[in-house]
Amino acid sequence: MEKRRVIRENQNLREKLSEVGGLARFIGNSPPIKRLKEIVQRVAVTDSTVLITGESGSGKELIAKAIHELSPRSMKSFVSINCGALPENLLESELFGYKRGAFTGAVKDKIGLIKSADGGSFFLDELGNTPQSIQIKLLRVLEQKELTPLGGTERIPVDVRLIAATNSDLKSEVERGNFRADLFYRLNVFPIEIPPLRDRLEDIPLLVSHFIERVCKRLGCDIKRLSKDSISVLTAYDWPGNVRELENVIEQAVLLSSGEEIGGEDLKSYLKRNEKKETFAGLSTQLTPPLSVMEEAYILYVLNQTGWNKSKTAKILGIDTSTLYRKISRYKLKDKAGIIK
Numbered sequence: 001m002e003k004r005r006v007i008r009e010n011q012n013l014r015e016k017l018s019e020v021g022g023l024a025r026f027i028g029n030s031p032p033i034k035r036l037k038e039i040v041q042r043v044a045v046t047d048s049t050v051l052i053t054g055e056s057g058s059g060k061e062l063i064a065k066a067i068h069e070l071s072p073r074s075m076k077s078f079v080s081i082n083c084g085a086l087p088e089n090l091l092e093s094e095l096f097g098y099k100r101g102a103f104t105g106a107v108k109d110k111i112g113l114i115k116s117a118d119g120g121s122f123f124l125d126e127l128g129n130t131p132q133s134i135q136i137k138l139l140r141v142l143e144q145k146e147l148t149p150l151g152g153t154e155r156i157p158v159d160v161r162l163i164a165a166t167n168s169d170l171k172s173e174v175e176r177g178n179f180r181a182d183l184f185y186r187l188n189v190f191p192i193e194i195p196p197l198r199d200r201l202e203d204i205p206l207l208v209s210h211f212i213e214r215v216c217k218r219l220g221c222d223i224k225r226l227s228k229d230s231i232s233v234l235t236a237y238d239w240p241g242n243v244r245e246l247e248n249v250i251e252q253a254v255l256l257s258s259g260e261e262i263g264g265e266d267l268k269s270y271l272k273r274n275e276k277k278e279t280f281a282g283l284s285t286q287l288t289p290p291l292s293v294m295e296e297a298y299i300l301y302v303l304n305q306t307g308w309n310k311s312k313t314a315k316i317l318g319i320d321t322s323t324l325y326r327k328i329s330r331y332k333l334k335d336k337a338g339i340i341k
């Protein structure tokens with residue numbers, strides 16, 4: 001009886017846990033997200049390696065954590081490292097650990113992060129940028145389930161489930177010779193692709209209420225509402241920074257809007273603020289326009305700078321005033337005066 005009670009209690013606790021952890025925090029109901037959640041649930045219980053791909057801010061880390069929480073390893077640790085953020089030798093010593101004297105400053109043995117996740121899951125974030133020397137060592141962790149710390153000779157057994165994430169197309173990195181094919185195929189046993197937010201705009205309302213609720217709870221303020229026009233503002237945008245960007249915009253809107261309702265116009269100004277301000281003579285450098293467009297924009301830019309002083313402008317541009325007049329009429333710049341600042 002006692003045993004049965006404990007088993008039931010354990011079951012209940014596990015169910016509760018999967019309500020707070022697991023996929024509960026991954027908001028979204030669109031068909032691609034439903035499919036994604038099904039795949040995650042299925043793959044989590046296997047012990048297979050997972051490769052998560054998706055644009056930055058699309059939720060790769062959240063999915064990696066969910067896989068761990070839904071797996072039989074959930075009671076052990078989930079350890080992660082951002083492979084793109086550290087220089088090669090530091091990344092290597094963090095991952096695999098080192099022996100005393102392995103390099104200057106190594107005053108005592110240090111256990112690596114992979115070993116510290118023993119029995120649990122290890123998350124390799126931004127794996128696409130990992131140097132080749134480290135790729136070989138990761139392959140050994142996968143194939144032989146062992147590693148050797150820097151400056152050491154012994155082989156340390158390690159039992160971790162690897163979950164990797166990348167925002168680059170690893171397959172083409174393999175073709176270009178930047179990423180080892182053997183490691184790619186080892187990791188790619190279970191590929192999981194997270195679609196960008198712009199391909200699942202119908203998730204926006206749910207995500208928005210989730211983020212509003214969270215910020216308001218944190219700030220201890222009343223829940224703010226979104227005006228009717230604001231959802232259409234949010235769904236008209238293409239979200240290059242994905243869910244992370246949406247999260248930031250909503251936080252700003254809640255913090256900065258004064259009324260109890262957040263309006264579409266407010267949101268527009270936060271979207272603008274987050275836009276990349278990389279411009280050349282008023283043109284976005286993300287575009288690659290033909291020379292004539294650049295010429296037109298640049299002439300207009302200088303004209304506006306000089307307050308439409310033609311001789312000054314011609315001098316700055318290094319052309320005759322007559323040429324300048326011709327270009328002004330060809331590009332109909334008089335009609336556009338003051339448009340591009």
Ligand SMILES: Nc1ncnc2c1ncn2[C@@H]1O[C@H](COP(=O)(O)OP(=O)(O)O)[C@@H](O)[C@H]1O
Pocket residue numbers: 025026027028054055056057058059060061062063207243244247
């Ligand atoms: N589907 C989602 N539901 C709730 N929050 C999300 C979702 N996707 C992403 N987020 C949030 O957006 C931010 C970026 O997610 P993250 O997993 O770090 O993305 P990535 O690792 O792909 O850059 C995090 O704060 C995360 O909590």
Ligand SMILES: [Mg+2]
Pocket residue numbers: 057060061125
């Ligand atoms: Mg990330």
